[in-house]
Amino acid sequence: MKxxxxxxxxxxxxxxxxxxxxxxxxxxxxxxxxWGDYIDEGVLKEFEKEYGVKVNYSMYATNEDLYVKLKQGxxxxxxxxxxxxxxxxxxxxxxxxxLDKDNIPNLKNIDKSFFGLDYxxxxxxxxxxxxGTVGIIYNKTxxxxxxxxxxxxxxxxxxxxxxxxxSQRDTIAVALLKLGYSMNTRNxxxxxxxxxxxxxxxxxxxxxQGDEVKDTMVGGEAxxxxxWSGDAVxxxxxxxxxxxxxxxxxxxLWFDDMVIPANAKNKEDAEKFIDFMCRPDIAAKNADYIGxxxxxxxxxxxxxxxxxxxxxxxxxxxxxxxxxxFRDPMDIVVxxxxxxxxxxxxx
Amino acid sequence: MRMKRTAYPYILWxxxxxxxxxxxxxxxxxxxxxxxxxxxxxxxxxxxRRFFTPIYLKVLGRSVNxxxxxxxxxxxxxxxxxxxxxxxxxxxxxxxxLMFVIPxxxxxxxxxxxWLTLLGRNGFINFIITKIGLKPLDLIFNDKxxxxxxxxxxxPFMVLPIYSILVKIDKNLIEAAEDLGANRFExxxxxxxxxxxxxxxxxxxxVFIPAMSTFIISSLLxxxxxxxxxxxxxxxxxxxxxxxxxxSMSIILMVFILITMAITSKFDKEKEGGGGGLW
Numbered sequence: 001m002k003x004x005x006x007x008x009x010x011x012x013x014x015x016x017x018x019x020x021x022x023x024x025x026x027x028x029x030x031x032x033x034x035w036g037d038y039i040d041e042g043v044l045k046e047f048e049k050e051y052g053v054k055v056n057y058s059m060y061a062t063n064e065d066l067y068v069k070l071k072q073g074x075x076x077x078x079x080x081x082x083x084x085x086x087x088x089x090x091x092x093x094x095x096x097x098x099l100d101k102d103n104i105p106n107l108k109n110i111d112k113s114f115f116g117l118d119y120x121x122x123x124x125x126x127x128x129x130x131x132g133t134v135g136i137i138y139n140k141t142x143x144x145x146x147x148x149x150x151x152x153x154x155x156x157x158x159x160x161x162x163x164x165x166x167s168q169r170d171t172i173a174v175a176l177l178k179l180g181y182s183m184n185t186r187n188x189x190x191x192x193x194x195x196x197x198x199x200x201x202x203x204x205x206x207x208x209q210g211d212e213v214k215d216t217m218v219g220g221e222a223x224x225x226x227x228w229s230g231d232a233v234x235x236x237x238x239x240x241x242x243x244x245x246x247x248x249x250x251x252x253l254w255f256d257d258m259v260i261p262a263n264a265k266n267k268e269d270a271e272k273f274i275d276f277m278c279r280p281d282i283a284a285k286n287a288d289y290i291g292x293x294x295x296x297x298x299x300x301x302x303x304x305x306x307x308x309x310x311x312x313x314x315x316x317x318x319x320x321x322x323x324x325x326f327r328d329p330m331d332i333v334v335x336x337x338x339x340x341x342x343x344x345x346x347x
Numbered sequence: 348m349r350m351k352r353t354a355y356p357y358i359l360w361x362x363x364x365x366x367x368x369x370x371x372x373x374x375x376x377x378x379x380x381x382x383x384x385x386x387x388x389x390x391x392x393x394x395x396r397r398f399f400t401p402i403y404l405k406v407l408g409r410s411v412n413x414x415x416x417x418x419x420x421x422x423x424x425x426x427x428x429x430x431x432x433x434x435x436x437x438x439x440x441x442x443x444x445l446m447f448v449i450p451x452x453x454x455x456x457x458x459x460x461x462w463l464t465l466l467g468r469n470g471f472i473n474f475i476i477t478k479i480g481l482k483p484l485d486l487i488f489n490d491k492x493x494x495x496x497x498x499x500x501x502x503p504f505m506v507l508p509i510y511s512i513l514v515k516i517d518k519n520l521i522e523a524a525e526d527l528g529a530n531r532f533e534x535x536x537x538x539x540x541x542x543x544x545x546x547x548x549x550x551x552x553x554v555f556i557p558a559m560s561t562f563i564i565s566s567l568l569x570x571x572x573x574x575x576x577x578x579x580x581x582x583x584x585x586x587x588x589x590x591x592x593x594x595s596m597s598i599i600l601m602v603f604i605l606i607t608m609a610i611t612s613k614f615d616k617e618k619e620g621g622g623g624g625l626w
Contacts, residue, residue, distance in 0.1 A: 064586050160485070166571045168586060207488045207570025212463065221468040337587040344574045345406050 029054035030078040030269045033069075035256070036061060038081065038130075040289035047276050053269045062167075070095060076263050078270035084255045085326040087126050088119040092328065096125045097260045103271035106278035114295045117255065118325060126257035127274050130292040132229035132313070133320060134170060134252040137236075137244050142223040150178040150247045153224060154197070159204045163216055163225035166208040168340040169326065170252070171198065174226055177249045184327045188335065195339045199346055208344070217242060228254075230292030232312050237291070244312040250322035255295075287313075375594035394595035403579070403596075410576040411603065413490065414558035417497035421554045422547070424498070425505030429546075430539075432506075433513035444510065447503050459496055459567050466492055466568070488570030496564040504553035512546030513539070548611050556604050576600055 032044070036059040044055045060066045063086040069075065070090075082090060090096050101107060107127065114128040138147050142161065145152060153162050153174070165171050173183035175194035185191065206222055213225050218239045227235070232244040258274045260267055276282060283299035286292075293313040294300060300308055307313060329336060376394060380387035397403070432443045450458065465471045466487040473483040486492060516539060524534045562577030571578070576596060583593030 062586065064588055068584075068588055166566075202572070205572065207572060209570065212567065215463070216467070219467060219469055333587065334589075337582070337589070341574070341579065341582070342402055344571065345402050345579075 027052065027054050028266060028269055029056055030266050030273055031056045031058070031076065032273065033058055033060060033066065033077040033080045035059065035081055038256075038290055038292075040285045043277075043282055043285055046282070047273060051269070051272055051276070053266075053272070055273070070261060073263075076265050077261055078264040078266050079258055079273050080261060081129055081256050081258055083326070084117070084119040084257075085328045087257055087259060088328040089330075090259070091120065091125055095262055097262045097264060097267060098124045099127070099260065099274075100267075100271060103268070104275045104278065106275045109278050109280055109283075109296045109298055111295050111297055114255070118327065119255075120257070126259045127278065128295040129256050129258050129277065130230065130287070130290070131253070131255045131295055132293050133246055133315065133323065134173075134226065134228055134254070135232065135244050135246045136224055137217055137227045137232045137242050138224045139217070139220055139222075139239075139241050140243055141220075141241050147224075147243075147245050148248050150174055150249055153226070154178070154201050154204065156204065158223055160206045161223035162201075162205050163213050163222050164201075164205050164208050165213075165226050166210045168336045169329070170226070171208070172336060172339060173252055173326075175201075177247070177251065180249065183252060183324055184329075186332055191332075191335055191339060195343060198339075198343045202343060202346065229312050229315075230290060233291035233307070233310060236312065246315065246319055246323075248322070250324065253320055253323035253325050255325070372594045372597055375591050376598045377595070379591050391591075394592045395599075397592065398596060398599060406574050406579055407576050407599070407603075409573065410559055413493060413497065413575065414555050417494055417501065417558045418551055418555045420494070420498050421502050421505040422551065425502055425550060426509055426547070429506045429509035429513055433510055440514070444507075447506055451503055455500060456563060459500065459564060462492075462496060462499070462568055463487070466495075487568060488572060490569070490573060492568040493565050493573065493575075496568040497558045497561065500564065501554040501557055504557075505550035508549040508553065509543060509546040512543045516542050544614065548614065551611055552608055555607055559604060560600055 030053055032055055034057070038059075039057075041057070044057055047053065048055055060069065063083050066080060066082055067086060067089070070077070070080070087096070104127065110128055114131070115123050120126045136147060136150070136153070143158075145155075152158070153164070164174070172191070172194055175197040176183045176185060176190065178197060179190070179193055181187075181190045181194070207216070209216060209225075213227060214231060214235055216222055217225050217227075217235050220239065220241065227244075229244065232242075236242045236244065258277060260270045260274075264270055277286070278296065280296055280298035280302060283294045283296045284302035287294040287299060288303055288307060291307075291313070300314065311319070377390060377392065378388040379391035379393050380389055432440055435443060463470075467473070468483065468485075468487075470486070472486060477483050520538055520542075521534055524538050529537065560577045560580075562575060562581045565571070565573060565575045565578055569575075576599075580593050580596050580600070583589050583596065
């Protein structure tokens with residue numbers, strides 16, 4: 001029995017020692033949790049230097065990943081970057097803290113059109129970080145037709161030339177838009193119709209990809225892909241034969257915002273961080289680095305010419321008038337899952 | 348037999364990292380409710396009812412089928428390889444085995460990504476094919492590419508256990524067989540192969556299990572067009588957040604693997620008199 005005791009003691013000592021090691025630093029710190037490849041990490045160093053606050057940076061892959069990590073507890077985060085519909089859900093479930101806007105004076109830099117959006121109507125919880133659209137990227141050398149509609153992704157002659165997103169919500173949204181329905185529909189019949197469209201399309205699809213789509217399109221391996229506008233900017237930079245189009249039936253307009261979880265340990269420094277990210281020079285650095293669109297006009301002015309004038313990153317108002325923002329699907333998420341499984345598990 | 352004291356840390360380890368998680372999966376599998384809120388759980392078989400419908404069974408069938416084929420291919424390729432290597436002289440043998448192991452020092456995900464650039468439409472293989480004047484082939488995003496990925500990644504798990512059994516076979520047994528008038532074919536079928544069965548069983552298990560549960564290979568090389576059971580489980584945990592359904596699919600997968608292992612270990616026991624191999 002003595003040996004067990006000594007082993008238990010050893011484990012305890014090891015655990016306590018590692019906890020103490022963590023507490024040893026007197027410097028304040030914040031835990032920032034962001035999408036993968038979604039910041040110029042040099043910006044974090046600048047923040048650390050200017051404010052003397054250490055940034056612990058980690059990354060996630062999807063909104064749902066983020067949600068699950070947050071719900072489980074264990075780790076606490078001070079700044080996170082969920083998208084529109086996820087913010088709506090988190091607010092509904094009381095997972096976010098209200099911001100103290102006096103601590104974020106740089107809010108004034110953000111374009112007015114980004115305030116009062118449906119997912120946070122009173123702008124109590126969220127500060128826009130990046131935004132964009134979903135559209136079709138195509139290779140001009142491989143396509144003769146005019147690309148202006150989602151219908152082209154159902155065109156028989158482009159069999160095995162089409163890449164769709166490996167994402168339930170986005171791909172079902174494409175089918176709904178093609179049919180002329182709202183992508184936030186809660187009508188099962190409309191969703192079933194979208195399912196039928198996707199099953200019809202499946203033999204034509206070469207692959208359903210995530211981030212790998214960038215390599216496929218830049219390498220000229222397929223003619224069409226459904227992508228997010230920021231990724232399109234990056235892809236066109238690497239392969240000028242590519243062109244990005246927002247189809248005439250409309251598309252998804254999305255926003256990734258900075259928010260503070262309700263259980264954040266260092267709200268004060270988190271707000272400083274958000275404020276820092278809204279500074280035009282910092283926002284410009286991030287936008288330039290990742291290719292996504294910043295909501296800060298002064299930052300856009302600081303960007304290199306080709307990005308500043310990019311119709312992909314900064315479409316005219318007319319081009320995005322026909323767009324819709326995702327809403328929280330709530331219970332209907334089960335239907336999405338079923339539809340997606342049925343689409344991808346057929347023969 | 349009394350457990351030695353030194354075994355306690357391992358028991359603690361097994362308890363924390365194997366037994367408790369297994370019971371958690373079992374618990375999740377037989378309950379339903381909001382996965383993030385323990386108080387909403389209630390005992391239910393609904394997950395299993397949902398699984399035993401044609402759509403999910405088809406996916407399970409496809410997974411078993413692909414795992415089975417890739418195991419057969421691995422065995423067909425791996426046994427002769429292991430045999431040839433084991434016949435070499437000591438030094439050469441070690442170098443050959445090292446060649447097998449070195450690729451495994453690189454991350455499995457990276458090696459699978461590498462196949463994307465090799466098999467792609469404008470990839471390396473098609474580049475060679477078009478250079479010699481042939482039409483490019485459709486090599487990627489189909490079942491064949493998934494099979495290739497499985498065989499490539501899991502072949503060492505077949506070769507290594509068979510090899511390590513083959514090199515340990517007592518040379519005297521082979522000499523005795525020769526003295527008794529057996530020809531080379533008979534020596535192989537009556538002496539070497541029966542003695543190597545434990546290695547074959549281990550190899551089959553070590554290929555079949557990861558092939559059955561993989562989701563990365565079918566996702567990258569199959570272009571997500573052909574869901575395997577691993578993809579469905581991943582989907583439940585990462586996107587849908589229905590851990591109950593994900594857990595019950597994991598249980599079903601485990602049961603399938605247990606059945607296959609039970610079948611294979613039967614062959615084993617006949618030769619070993621029980622207790623051999625993994626079981």
